[in-house]
Amino acid sequence: MNIIKNRDELTKLRDTIKSQQSTYKNTIYVCGGAGCVSSHCDEIVKTLTKAVEDSGLSKDIRIVVTGCIGLCAYGPCLVVDPDGVFYGNLTPEKVLAIVDRHLKGGEIAKEFCYYDEDKGDYLPFMKDIGFFSEQVKIALRNCGRVDFASVEDYIANDGYQALAKVIMDMGREKTVQEILDSGLRGRGGAGFPTGIKWQAGMNQPGDQKYMICNADEGDPGAFMDRSVLEGDPHSVIEAMAIAGFVIGANKGYVYVRAEYPIAVERLGNALDQARAAGLLGTNILGTGFEFDIEIRIGAGAFVCGEETALINSIEGKRGEPRQKPPFPFQSGLWNVPTIINNVETLANVPAIILKGAAWFSSYGVGKSRGTKVFALAGDIVNAGIIEIPMGMSLRNVIYKMGGGMKDGKAFKAVQSGGPSGGCLTSDHLDVSVDYESLSAMGAIMGSGGLIAMDENTCLVDTARYFMEFVQDESCGHCVPCRNGTKRMLELLLKITSGRGEMTDLDELADLAVTVGATAMCGLGQTAPNPVLTTLKYFKDEYLAHVVDKKCPAHICKALGTYTIDPEKCRGCTACAKKCPADAITGEVKKPHVISLEKCIKCGACMEACKFDAVAYN
Amino acid sequence: MSTTQHATTCTGTEEELIDRIRTLAANYKGKEGSLIQVLHMVQGVYGYLPLHIQQIVAEELDLPLSTVSGVVSFYSFFATKPRGRHTIRVCMGTACYVRGGVSLVESLEKSLGIQAGGTTSDGVFTFEIARCIGSCGLAPAMTIDDTVYPEVKAADLPGILEPWYNDGK
Numbered sequence: 001m002n003i004i005k006n007r008d009e010l011t012k013l014r015d016t017i018k019s020q021q022s023t024y025k026n027t028i029y030v031c032g033g034a035g036c037v038s039s040h041c042d043e044i045v046k047t048l049t050k051a052v053e054d055s056g057l058s059k060d061i062r063i064v065v066t067g068c069i070g071l072c073a074y075g076p077c078l079v080v081d082p083d084g085v086f087y088g089n090l091t092p093e094k095v096l097a098i099v100d101r102h103l104k105g106g107e108i109a110k111e112f113c114y115y116d117e118d119k120g121d122y123l124p125f126m127k128d129i130g131f132f133s134e135q136v137k138i139a140l141r142n143c144g145r146v147d148f149a150s151v152e153d154y155i156a157n158d159g160y161q162a163l164a165k166v167i168m169d170m171g172r173e174k175t176v177q178e179i180l181d182s183g184l185r186g187r188g189g190a191g192f193p194t195g196i197k198w199q200a201g202m203n204q205p206g207d208q209k210y211m212i213c214n215a216d217e218g219d220p221g222a223f224m225d226r227s228v229l230e231g232d233p234h235s236v237i238e239a240m241a242i243a244g245f246v247i248g249a250n251k252g253y254v255y256v257r258a259e260y261p262i263a264v265e266r267l268g269n270a271l272d273q274a275r276a277a278g279l280l281g282t283n284i285l286g287t288g289f290e291f292d293i294e295i296r297i298g299a300g301a302f303v304c305g306e307e308t309a310l311i312n313s314i315e316g317k318r319g320e321p322r323q324k325p326p327f328p329f330q331s332g333l334w335n336v337p338t339i340i341n342n343v344e345t346l347a348n349v350p351a352i353i354l355k356g357a358a359w360f361s362s363y364g365v366g367k368s369r370g371t372k373v374f375a376l377a378g379d380i381v382n383a384g385i386i387e388i389p390m391g392m393s394l395r396n397v398i399y400k401m402g403g404g405m406k407d408g409k410a411f412k413a414v415q416s417g418g419p420s421g422g423c424l425t426s427d428h429l430d431v432s433v434d435y436e437s438l439s440a441m442g443a444i445m446g447s448g449g450l451i452a453m454d455e456n457t458c459l460v461d462t463a464r465y466f467m468e469f470v471q472d473e474s475c476g477h478c479v480p481c482r483n484g485t486k487r488m489l490e491l492l493l494k495i496t497s498g499r500g501e502m503t504d505l506d507e508l509a510d511l512a513v514t515v516g517a518t519a520m521c522g523l524g525q526t527a528p529n530p531v532l533t534t535l536k537y538f539k540d541e542y543l544a545h546v547v548d549k550k551c552p553a554h555i556c557k558a559l560g561t562y563t564i565d566p567e568k569c570r571g572c573t574a575c576a577k578k579c580p581a582d583a584i585t586g587e588v589k590k591p592h593v594i595s596l597e598k599c600i601k602c603g604a605c606m607e608a609c610k611f612d613a614v615a616y617n
Numbered sequence: 618m619s620t621t622q623h624a625t626t627c628t629g630t631e632e633e634l635i636d637r638i639r640t641l642a643a644n645y646k647g648k649e650g651s652l653i654q655v656l657h658m659v660q661g662v663y664g665y666l667p668l669h670i671q672q673i674v675a676e677e678l679d680l681p682l683s684t685v686s687g688v689v690s691f692y693s694f695f696a697t698k699p700r701g702r703h704t705i706r707v708c709m710g711t712a713c714y715v716r717g718g719v720s721l722v723e724s725l726e727k728s729l730g731i732q733a734g735g736t737t738s739d740g741v742f743t744f745e746i747a748r749c750i751g752s753c754g755l756a757p758a759m760t761i762d763d764t765v766y767p768e769v770k771a772a773d774l775p776g777i778l779e780p781w782y783n784d785g786k
Contacts, residue, residue: 034751034752034765035752035754035755035767037765038752038755038758038764038765038766038767039755039767072752072753072754072755073754073755075754075755217751218748218749219749220709220710220711220712220714220748220749221710221711221712221749221753222749222751222753223751223752223753223754226751257751258657258694259747259748259749259750259751260751261763296653296654297653297654297657298692298694299653299656299657299692299693299694299695300692300693300694300695300748301691301692301693302748313653314650315649315650316649316650316651316652316653316654316688317652317684317688318687318688318691319691319692320691334649334650375753375754376754377711377712377753377754377756378711378712378715378716378753378756379715379716383712383753383754383755383756384754385754415711418711449711449753451711451712451715451753453715457715462715465711465714466711469748473748475691580720580723580724580771580772581723581724581727600720600723602717602719602720602723604720604771
């Protein structure tokens with residue numbers, strides 16, 4: 001690609017590509033998100049491309065491989081525009097049928113569309129599917145709509161116009177004011193106002209400053225930043241350049257998790273393209289502004305999501321947090337002023353610049369303006385990525401968008417915000433999803449992981465799970481986090497193994513409060529949240545473990561065993577076939593037996609038995 | 618750039634590999650903050666980072682060995698023991714955990730005959746727990762090298778593992 005020398009050339013290029021694209025009758029967006037990659041969307045693309053060519057439709061149909069379309073549970077999937085027809089769970093055979101019937105014949109292949117259990121019907125159009133219809137896409141505006149591998153396609157969708165506007169029309173002060181007015185807050189978890197951060201960075205004296213994008217999305221159960229980086233890398237690049245211009249930095253770093261190789265690859269390609277087009281480097285768009293970005297790959301440490309630990313890691317050191325103050329805006333990377341924003345925060349910026357603060361802040365509620373991207377996962381029908389205006393109820397998110405719980409099971413809890421967050425109950429379903437309401441209940445918005453859990457979940461075990469995670473990932477720098485989380489984990493293990501006493505519950509609560517109050521960085525300060533919320537909202541389950549020595553959800557293996565009732569067993573062998581540990585023996589048509597030694601207590605036998613012969617007690 | 622923990626991707630004698638590591642590391646001498654990136658590359662060449670390799674990196678970058686080994690031991694992606702040709706990683710992120718990741722781990726431990734963190738005696742697989750691979754919509758998930766396997770059931774494992782004995786073909 002040639003260097004784009006000024007704004008006129010950028011705009012001209014946009015209009016040219018747009019008018020080329022408008023000559024097509026249909027555009028087909030094929031999801032190339034990480035989820036769909038793993039379900040072989042490459043075969044779908046290949047089959048589709050060939051079938052379209054073979055049918056002589058190449059002139060009428062544009063095929064675009066995009067980032068995450070959102071509905072991961074239905075991957076591989078595609079959308080046919082202009083009508084927004086969604087096809088999921090695709091196979092090459094289905095693709096051939098779609099080309100034949102829909103693209104050639106003009107009739108929607110309805111049985112490959114989304115099936116709505118409640119309505120008992122297939123819903124072909126995205127606007128009718130709850131998962132899509134309730135969303136407002138700002139940060140994800142291009143995810144699933146542009147070719148992540150093409151800077152031209154990004155430009156066709158007003159890409160880099162915001163950067164031009166900031167440098168040429170608005171200037172630093174006005175840009176900061178716009179971000180302040182928009183009410184945008186950090187989407188990485190803490191919710192600090194982005195405008196205030198930028199203002200501090202801008203006002204800080206210094207010849208050398210740095211702009212960092214935090215893409216170390218370590219929360220288990222969160223994949224929003226991954227989706228943005230993979231689906232729309234240029235919006236992150238553009239936003240970093242804008243931020244760099246505002247604070248006076250000529251160099252940026254994106255710190256990406258090593259666990260995200262696809263994101264690293266796509267971001268790397270996007271950076272190469274941006275440089276080739278002169279959108280990074282020296283004299284950007286002929287304005288004299290200089291900015292470039294380097295990728296830094298993490299090496300597997302959750303604590304590196306904390307900004308000062310992340311800085312140490314970029315410096316090539318152990319990722320241990322630094323004492324604050326001084327804050328990074330005063331003394332950050334290599335001790336110069338540094339501003340760190342999370343991926344999703346940045347992805348909002350170009351849209352705010354182009355459409356204005358008033359437009360952005362018209363979404364949301366109270367001090368939580370705009371939208372939030374959530375990774376909806378767990379025991380839910382429509383697992384995937386969603387973006388909702390803040391203020392929507394949890395019930396709406398879980399039932400309308402998420403389609404309710406899988407396999408007709410009952411809802412038990414929702415965990416928001418990963419190891420720093422909390423578990424909420426069905427009593428909280430009508431609460432509004434925003435920074436303030438969630439933290440009032442002891443949970444947090446966090447980075448945006450939402451894990452729905454059904455009746456088969458043990459909340460004591462869930463608390464243990466998070467504590468094990470935190471204990472393992474604690475950098476060990478400060479005593480409360482290093483020792484406190486270890487003792488908390490020991491107490492939880494004692495309880496889940498059936499040796500718990502009532503005093504353990506008090507001690508656990510005491511420790512949780514102390515660790516939260518005294519740990520040095522965000523990791524330790526928020527680590528007790530899952531324990532505190534489960535102690536508060538699921539006390540009954542703790543009591544069942546401690547007093548009755550029972551795990552009501554049958555998860556904690558030390559409590560209770562699986563046995564087969566010889567009276568009820570018909571010897572159908574279904575349980576033996578399902579048992580992953582070969583723990584069940586017996587002859588056909590005769591009662592079977594479970595070996596207590598071999599049994600891993602997974603409960604597969606109980607699920608397999610049609611005669612109610614397997615008991616857990 | 619692929620960053621997953623592959624076993625030795627470069628072939629050659631010990632001396633050739635060490636030569637390559639010296640040249641590679643020497644390029645970054647004096648360049649601030651490059652230690653982690655260098656270690657990623659060196660692990661790509663040698664497969665893992667035993668003490669004598671850390672010593673070489675320390676020499677070439679002109680850093681104390683304690684700094685290098687402090688970083689190696691801090692990050693979970695750096696290995697100090699030899700690794701298998703392929704790395705199996707079962708995701709134990711929250712979504713995978715609640716949807717059955719534990720039974721995958723148990724089944725793998727049984728069928729591979731090693732605990733999580735170990736390497737099979739034939740050197741084919743290193744088996745690890747991943748914190749979260751960010752494929753939560755497809756829980757429970759696991760990876761072998763760069764390939765992600767979605768919604769894995771214990772019964773699927775033999776079929777998934779088999780081709781990897783012939784290097785995934």
